[in-house]
Amino acid sequence: xxxxxxxxxxxxxxxxxxxxxxxxxxxxxxxxxVTGVYVLSRRNIPGxxxxxxPPEVLKRLDTEERTFTEEAEAQFAERTARTPVPCxxxxxxxxxxxxxxxxxxxxxxxxxxxxxxDDGRSASGLADGVVLGGGGPVxxxxxxxxxxxxxxxxxxAWNGSREATRAVADAMPLLxxxxxxxxxxxxxxxxxxxxxxxxxxxxxxHGVRAEARHTRSSLGIHIGDVLLSEIGDHGIxxxxxxGYGHHRLRERLFGGVTRDILRxxxxxxxxxx
Numbered sequence: 001x002x003x004x005x006x007x008x009x010x011x012x013x014x015x016x017x018x019x020x021x022x023x024x025x026x027x028x029x030x031x032x033x034v035t036g037v038y039v040l041s042r043r044n045i046p047g048x049x050x051x052x053x054p055p056e057v058l059k060r061l062d063t064e065e066r067t068f069t070e071e072a073e074a075q076f077a078e079r080t081a082r083t084p085v086p087c088x089x090x091x092x093x094x095x096x097x098x099x100x101x102x103x104x105x106x107x108x109x110x111x112x113x114x115x116x117x118d119d120g121r122s123a124s125g126l127a128d129g130v131v132l133g134g135g136g137p138v139x140x141x142x143x144x145x146x147x148x149x150x151x152x153x154x155x156x157a158w159n160g161s162r163e164a165t166r167a168v169a170d171a172m173p174l175l176x177x178x179x180x181x182x183x184x185x186x187x188x189x190x191x192x193x194x195x196x197x198x199x200x201x202x203x204x205x206h207g208v209r210a211e212a213r214h215t216r217s218s219l220g221i222h223i224g225d226v227l228l229s230e231i232g233d234h235g236i237x238x239x240x241x242x243g244y245g246h247h248r249l250r251e252r253l254f255g256g257v258t259r260d261i262l263r264x265x266x267x268x269x270x271x272x273x
Contacts, residue, residue: 001170001172002032002108002173003027003030003109003173004030004032004033005032005035005107005108006023006026006027006030006032006033006035006107006109006110007023007034007035007037007100007103007104007106007107007109007110007111008020008023008034008035008036008110008111009096009110009111009112009113009123009126009130010076011038011072011113011122011123012069012072012121013113013116013119013121013122013123013143015119015122015141015142015143016072016075016113017079018141018147019112019113019141020034020075020079022111022139022141022147022149023036023111023149024079024087025148025149026111026139026149026150027083027085028083028085029149029150029177030173032108033085033087033088034086034087034088035088035090035107036080036087036088036089037090037092037100038069038072038073038076038089038092039092039093039094039096039099039100039123040091040092040094041093041094041095069091073089076089077089090103096123096126097125097129100112100126100129101130101133101134104130104134104136105135105136107136108137109136109138109139109170109270110130110134110136110139111138111139111140111141112126112130112138112140112141113126113140113141113143114140114141114262114265115127115143115262115263119143122143127262128243128258128262131243131244131258131271131272131273132243132244132273134273136170136272137167137170137171137270137271137272138243138270138271138272139268139269140262140270141268142265142267142268144266145266147237147267148237150174150177150178151178151236151238151268152178152179152180152237153178153179153180153181153234153235153236153237153238154171154174154175154180154181154182154237154238154239154240155184155227155230155231155234155236155240156168156175156181156182156183156184156199156240156241157184157223157239157240157242157257158183158184158196158199159185159242159245160199161245162242163241163242163244163245163272163273164241164242165242166272166273167240167241167242167270167271167272168199168240170270170272171240172206174238174240174270175203175206175208176206176207176208178208178238180211181203181208181209182210182211182213182236183196183199183200183203183210183211183212183213184196184214184226184227184230185212185213185214196213196214197212200212213230223257224257224260227239227257227261228264228265231266231267237267237268238268238269238270239261239265239267239270240270241257241258241261241269241270241271242271242273243258243272243273244256244258245258
């Protein structure tokens with residue numbers, strides 16, 4: 001698989017430019033093209049509420065939204081003018097999750113941002129919505145820190161699930177470009193095999209030299225915390241993992257690795273569902 005068609009979500013949040021730079025970097029490495037999707041979300045204000053809002057307030061809100069859009073388009077034009085990569089600006093009106101998910105259906109990889117709790121312009125809930133509905137790999141970009149789309153050291157979270165298997169296949173171009181890949185397996189203590197060895201052999205067949213590490217789920221350690229610790233301890237630049245092995249509602253109610261990583265991640269995370 002190659003990333004020839006790259007979609008990136010753009011917005012008025014402060015990390016929009018960083019996501020665009022990541023998309024361009026990836027396209028330059030893969031000889032691909034970039035489509036920047038900006039979603040204009042019309043405020044759905046009920047009629048009985050709208051009639052209570054002064055017209056000047058509604059006008060100011062529309063003007064503000066138009067200004068954000070124009071600034072984002074100008075930023076897109078300025079950055080894409082410096083690269084030979086083919087780039088397209090796409091302005092869509094509607095729900096951000098629906099709009100970006102639809103574009104993701106026609107892309108090899110989609111880049112979205114991690115929800116920033118301190119940025120009111122950050123698209124809340126966009127990442128997990130696109131991971132579940134996009135049908136392909138989603139590169140979630142953190143809301144803080146200096147990152148690169150192609151990382152020297154990659155951590156692969158492996159538990160033998162369908163989602164993890166899909167993530168490995170989808171991340172192969174990035175795994176092949178990395179200098180070091182750490183396969184972090186979760187041992188279910190079934191006595192049949194050490195997790196990570198079989199997938200490391202598979203990666204070797206694709207020219208990826210991987211180091212297998214593992215822990216046991218029976219030790220009562222929260223896997224999300226372990227992954228975050230591994231990222232900090234080993235200078236990881238990219239985490240690759242399956243997303244939402246269980247229903248999203250179940251993960252929100254009872255906790256889940258996907259939810260925790262999306263909330264606490266400090267490096268880019270490539271997820272596949």
